[in-house]
Amino acid sequence: MSSPAASASGDGKKKAEQITFRFCSECSNMLYPKEDEAQRKLMYTCRTCNYSEEATSFCVYRNVLNNASGETAGVTQDVASDPTLPRAKQTCPACNHTESVFFQSQQRSAETGMKLFYVCCNSDCGNIFQ
Numbered sequence: 001m002s003s004p005a006a007s008a009s010g011d012g013k014k015k016a017e018q019i020t021f022r023f024c025s026e027c028s029n030m031l032y033p034k035e036d037e038a039q040r041k042l043m044y045t046c047r048t049c050n051y052s053e054e055a056t057s058f059c060v061y062r063n064v065l066n067n068a069s070g071e072t073a074g075v076t077q078d079v080a081s082d083p084t085l086p087r088a089k090q091t092c093p094a095c096n097h098t099e100s101v102f103f104q105s106q107q108r109s110a111e112t113g114m115k116l117f118y119v120c121c122n123s124d125c126g127n128i129f130q
Helices: 077-079
Strands: 031-036 041-046 053-054 100-104 116-120
Touching: 031 053, 077 100, 077 116
Parallel strands: none
Antiparallel strands: 031 041, 041 053, 100 116
């Protein structure tokens, strides 16, 4: 069972419903979701003054996971000075410096495989290449 707001687009993709905080109209404190067991309804209730209103949406929490991080996420120019990383005689395509450090792709999926990334050790460059 889906709500009209959840499937507003006709292409089969669900549009994420906006979740907002609700505040009491009497004392301005935050309203919290609570089930009215007698009427079997979702209500938003103030914990201070017991004000209550019926929920307009059944979604009270949504956790959105974003796993589209880049293969070289978190890599900075400081990586070149890290003594724990292995070094290679790989020429940088940007500045022709002949020393670089390398590491394996941090993205764990079948399509990335064993990709190696090189970071130029020239302090003025810091280019990341494969």
